[in-house]
Amino acid sequence: MQQDMNFLDRNEFNFEPSEEVVKAFNNFDIKKLCFYTRIYGEGKKSIFSDFLSERYDINEQQIILGYGAEDLLKQAVHYFLTEGGSKTMLIPKYSWWYYKSIADEVAGTTLQYPVYENGDTFCYDFEGLKAMVDEVKPKILLVASPNNPTGNGLEPSELERLLQMVQPSTIVLVDEAYASFVSDDTSYVKKLVETYSNVVICRTLSKFYGLPGLRMGFGFVGRGEEMDRFTRYSNKYLGYDRLSEEIAIAALKSEEHYRHVANVMQEAREMYNREIAPLNGFKVYRSVANFILIKYPIELKEALQQAFADQSYKIKFMDEPGINTHMRITLGRREQNRTVCDTILHIAKQQ
Ligand SMILES: Cc1ncc(COP(=O)(O)O)c(C=O)c1O
Known part of the structure; x- marks a missing residue:
């Protein structure tokens, strides 16, 4: 389905x-x-x-x-x-x-x-x-x-x-x-x-x-x-x-609700830093926005794109000069962030 x-x-x-x-x-x-x-x-x-x-x-x-x-x-x-x-x-x-x-x-x-x-x-x-x-x-x-x-x-x-x-x-x-x-x-x-x-x-x-x-x-x-x-x-x-x-x-007037969401995003930043930043050829950039920029080994591009597509995830793969081995990932709900992180870990291990 x-x-x-x-x-x-x-x-x-x-x-x-x-x-x-x-x-x-x-x-x-x-x-x-x-x-x-x-x-x-x-x-x-x-x-x-x-x-x-x-x-x-x-x-x-x-x-x-x-x-x-x-x-x-x-x-x-x-x-x-x-x-x-x-x-x-x-x-x-x-x-x-x-x-x-x-x-x-x-x-x-x-x-x-x-x-x-x-x-x-x-x-x-x-x-x-x-x-x-x-x-x-x-x-x-x-x-x-x-x-x-x-x-x-x-x-x-x-x-x-x-x-x-x-x-x-x-x-x-x-x-x-x-x-x-x-x-x-x-x-x-x-x-x-x-x-x-x-x-x-x-x-x-x-x-x-x-x-x-x-x-x-x-x-x-x-x-x-x-x-x-x-x-x-x-x-x-x-x-x-x-x-x-x-x-x-x-x-x-709903500052508290949106601050709570922002805290979930902060957890996601920390997770990407803890789990993705140490991987060979990856780099996680500091973020103060609702997305995070991650550099990945370019040879993994197709495998990453396919893995995200298989999971029904859309991620932005950057293709501008100077910033074309990077993906920009919106910070989402906890389970979405977990899936994205696991997908990257899975592909990186196949290197
Ligand atoms: C840097 C930046 N400014 C402004 C906007 C657009 O904001 P709005 O939805 O308020 O038009 C975007 C949308 O992604 C954006 O990336």
């Missing part, structure tokens, strides 16, 4: 939504969809941005909402690369393919800045990056923290260092879609958006809050003339999806 497929290839959520989220959905008053939101009467864009404003202690005007972080990134890249002036965006060498694609859509130029392997993690060369920023004078410096597919993140102090390093005319666009799995500190967001006019920080309900199908992203922006123009461009006059707003608020 065909087993259900286990999707551990797109960093989705293999757990249950919180009870509060289920309740918000089941109790939603469908008649609300017959009307636009009323909150615009208070000069606000959404009950969700209002909630976020309180939660993060940030002015509601500095909050933007979108159809996933995907949409916010696209809005920012399209807006800032077509303002006039530089059409160049710097992106990390190993990163989500989508960044280049959205710049291409508006005939922008993307240049990659180096990301180095250092021990069991990847990191940036801040001095090298500064030299590149000074020379290229990009309109956007994009950083992803945590970064997909490498799984490493930047400390708040490192984000601040980047902001101090660039001219105010360069927008620092921070993709924090995978934030919160390891640290729940969000206090730096307020500090950054209140100190720097040129910062945009994008977050989402898709990863930590496990609702990629909801398509709800939120962002925080600095303040200044240019950023205010961008915010006006981003804001939706007639409001946002009223059902999604309520579900999003319920998710953010």
